[in-house]
Amino acid sequence: MRILLIGAGGVGDAIAKIAARRDFFELLVVSDYDPTRAQRTIDWIVATHGSEVAARFVAARVDASDPESVAALAREHGATHVMNAVEPKFVPTVFAGALAAGADYLDMAMSLSEPHPERPYEETGVKLGDDQFEQAPDWETAGRLALVGMGVEPGLSDVFARYASDHLFSSIDELGTRDGANLVVRDEAGNEIFAPSFSIWTTIEECLNPPVVWTKDGGWVTTAPFSEPETFVFPEGIGPVECVNVEHEEVLLMPRWLDARRVTFKYGLGDEFIGVLKTLHTLHLDSVAPLRVRSANGPVEVAPRDVVAAALPDPATIGPRMTGKTCAGVWVTGTGQDSAPREVYLYHVADNEWTMREYESQCVVWQTALNPVIALELLATGAWSGVGVLGPEAFDAQPFLELMARPESEGGYGQAWGLEERTAS
Structure with a gap:
């Protein structure tokens, strides 16, 4: 698995730090509009885990508002998965960039809603995630997975x-x-x-x-x-x-x-x-x-x-x-x-x-970042698999919760629920 992480803010930084303790991926590209933020995360990994662990991490610049910027960076590094860790206003462009690059996709917040123009407190207008679910046929045709809402809440x-x-x-x-x-x-x-x-x-x-x-x-x-x-x-x-x-x-x-x-x-x-x-x-x-x-x-x-x-x-x-x-x-x-x-x-x-x-x-x-890392590991091992636009509910919960709670000394994440x-x- 080769992961392109979009965003090195608080959650993106935590995703990389949690992933540094795991061995299920070959490469994790930490990208941000400000590449110094991405490098700061990798510097922490070097200081904490050493240069051998940090060798699997690369810092890069990306413009999350531009689908081609996302796609080009994903292609450059042969990314199999794009992990979206930026503001939800960038979901449409990162989502499109991942599909264009032929990569699977994960996010922690879905495409934004628009209130009903006349009855906002009674009827829905455009709902959260509607834009992504409307594109499910494109992901199915491409044979690719978009796992949406895979943070803590949702996730x-x-x-x-x-x-x-x-x-x-x-x-x-x-x-x-x-x-x-x-x-x-x-x-x-x-x-x-x-x-x-x-x-x-x-x-x-x-x-x-x-x-x-x-x-x-x-x-x-x-x-x-x-x-x-x-x-x-x-x-x-x-x-x-x-x-x-x-x-x-x-x-x-x-x-x-x-x-x-x-x-x-x-x-x-x-x-x-x-x-x-x-x-x-x-x-x-x-x-x-x-x-x-x-x-x-x-x-x-x-x-x-x-x-x-x-x-x-x-x-x-x-x-x-x-x-x-x-x-x-x-x-x-x-x-x-x-x-x-x-x-x-x-x-x-x-x-x-x-x-x-x-x-x-x-x-x-940190709590938000934990869950997409667990999901990525389950996808890497084949414990989870799917095609199209799917939420966490579409997958068996047992392997996720077992891996989450298993002690780190036994290969888990050591997080009791x-x-x-x-x-x-």
Whole structure:
């Protein structure tokens, strides 16, 4: 396997660092618009693992907005797989570049949505991933695989959902992805500050778009942002967190392969974060449409959302000032295989102290990066295979979760996952 990694930001950097401990690939090209970021990642691998391990890594420059730039770089290095680790606004171009190069493709976030023009909080318009699924025949004809939504959420959450469907339930009432954390970021003086642990560009997109809910009777419908608040108790000391509806790929992926009466995604944002997002929206600072702005060097055009992203700390750099844990998982209700009511939460927790010590990556980006590396290894060994545009639910969850939990000393990733039985309603 020869991998072209597009993007050396927080998640891309973590993907390369995790992969450095594995031997399933021949070459990993770390590419970025700024090649110094890619080289910085490889320098860390040299310092941590030595030049022999780092010999399988190459730094390169790529323009993710140009399909031909992606395709040319993939061809140059004989890439068999293109791993997309840039903002979801670049999904169409990286997706096209991978297919043009005859490579398989993975991403962690899907093509963007467009709200319904007249009824945005009731009906869907263009849904997340619609553009990619419409191109499925092209991938099938080419005999190539596009594995979409293979991060943590979406990604691991979808693997958990498939496992629950196959092994824990005879019928499912709800597949409810629930994400929460107790993370705190402090400045040099020890004061808690507002510093999102993931890309603010992506967070704005997810949280201010109309959330989607799926029901077996009504299909996909939308609601208002931050709707249906509920308190969800997260494990391993995180505790109760208020979660609200947020637009996310799981709701668009799970119903395509899994049988459930309802599919939801709720995110533990907190009052402060919701307040900031509402203010950005009120001031139109969430817009991606460029505005003409006067500067000392004359007028320039800049998107307000890009300004917000530039003004906040880079999520890849806040790890040393962050404490706490993040939890990703799926809450499943329904009828167990013994015909009795059942309610479980399948989850994975990442502790920032551990991820910083082991990888110098903050826990949110590291947890996201873990899962595509596991998926790539399963594809390399043939444990997973497929053609077309497929989500994680299309694959057997058992080999993924087994490899994930197996100790590193025995060839696994050493990441235990939890299954918490809860009182059935």
